[in-house]
Amino acid sequence: MLATKAHDKIRGSLGAYALGALDEDERVAVEQHLELCATCRAQVAELREAATSLVEPEGEPPADVWERVSKAIRDPLRRKPWLRRHEGHG
Amino acid sequence: MDVGRIGSGPDEGLVAEIESGSELALAEVYRRHGALVLALARRMLGDRSLAADVVQDVFVELWDDPLAFDWRVGSLQSHLLVRARDHSLERLGRLDGHPPTGAATHGLDDDERDIIEMVFLHGRSCREVSQLLDVPEQLVKRRIGFGLRRLGLYS
Numbered sequence: 001m002l003a004t005k006a007h008d009k010i011r012g013s014l015g016a017y018a019l020g021a022l023d024e025d026e027r028v029a030v031e032q033h034l035e036l037c038a039t040c041r042a043q044v045a046e047l048r049e050a051a052t053s054l055v056e057p058e059g060e061p062p063a064d065v066w067e068r069v070s071k072a073i074r075d076p077l078r079r080k081p082w083l084r085r086h087e088g089h090g
Numbered sequence: 091m092d093v094g095r096i097g098s099g100p101d102e103g104l105v106a107e108i109e110s111g112s113e114l115a116l117a118e119v120y121r122r123h124g125a126l127v128l129a130l131a132r133r134m135l136g137d138r139s140l141a142a143d144v145v146q147d148v149f150v151e152l153w154d155d156p157l158a159f160d161w162r163v164g165s166l167q168s169h170l171l172v173r174a175r176d177h178s179l180e181r182l183g184r185l186d187g188h189p190p191t192g193a194a195t196h197g198l199d200d201d202e203r204d205i206i207e208m209v210f211l212h213g214r215s216c217r218e219v220s221q222l223l224d225v226p227e228q229l230v231k232r233r234i235g236f237g238l239r240r241l242g243l244y245s
Contacts, residue, residue, distance in 0.1 A: 012228065012231050012232065012235065013216075013231055014235070015231060015234035015235035015237075015238045016209065016216045016230070016231045016234050016235075018164075018238065019206065019209045019210040019234060019238075020172065020175065020176070020209070020210070020213075021209035021210070021214065021215050021216050021219075021234065022215065022216060023215050023216075023217055034162075034163065038162075041162045041163050044163045044164065045162070045163055045164040045165070045168070046242060047235075047238045047239075047242070048163070048164035048165070048168035048169075048171075048172065049164065049165060049167075049168055049242065050238040050239065050241040050242035051168065051171065051172075051206075051210060051238060051241065052126065052167055052168050052171050053241045053242075054130070054206070054207075054210065054211075054241070055126060055129040055130045055133050055171075056129060057125030057126040057128070057129045058125060058128075058129055058132075059125060060125060061120055061121060061123075061124025061125040061127075061128060061145075062124075062128070062142075064142075065124065065128065065142045065145050065146060066117065066120050066124070068142070068146045069116070069120065069145075069146050069149045069150060069153075070113065070117075072146060072150045073113065073116070073150060073153045
């Protein structure tokens with residue numbers, strides 16, 4: 001496999017990559033490898049899933065925060081470009 | 091709020107619907123993952139109001155650019171968590187002044203938990219942790235890998 005040498009070197013950094021702990025040069029190298037290597041992508045996905053165990057959700061997501069999100073996305077200045085085109089804003 | 095038929099589909103489908111402009115789909119993503127996103131932001135920022143700001147940022151960002159989510163490197167939940175972490179770090183200014191008061195992280199030994207918290211919740215790089223703890227960078231990365239694998243077993 002073409003990516004073997006890079007693969008071996010990068011494998012040990014995947015956990016750090018999943019947590020955003022690599023410096024720029026290493027992060028770029030890992031991302032370039034991930035474009036080519038499905039095995040490592042799957043590894044990163046697993047490691048990221050594991051990281052979601054670091055916190056416990058506390059009950060239901062609050063309605064007041066959703067209200068803020070709902071209001072923010074409706075702000076006409078934030079409308080998605082295709083909606084603006086279809087609504088014919090002048 | 092009537093989410094109707096949206097309620098039970100996979101997250102990837104919801105992201106596609108968000109891309110088409112469905113606020114109901116965004117609401118469903120919020121219903122599924124909002125509590126976890128809020129919990130991470132609260133853990134990092136120690137303040138409910140600031141954490142709510144982060145949650146808003148993360149979900150508005152998802153609305154504005156759903157294609158930024160790359161399903162190949164993880165679930166929507168983990169993507170949202172990483173975004174929440176990054177937004178929280180921006181607010182913290184990467185300063186160390188707000189150490190999260192962590193609940194016990196099941197199954198990890200102290201070194202693994204400390205290192206994982208330093209990188210994920212404090213925003214330290216492996217290089218910085220290596221210098222701070224005076225251990226080789228490779229060891230830092232190994233601990234992260236072992237720790238995450240153990241967390242994965244417990245989740």
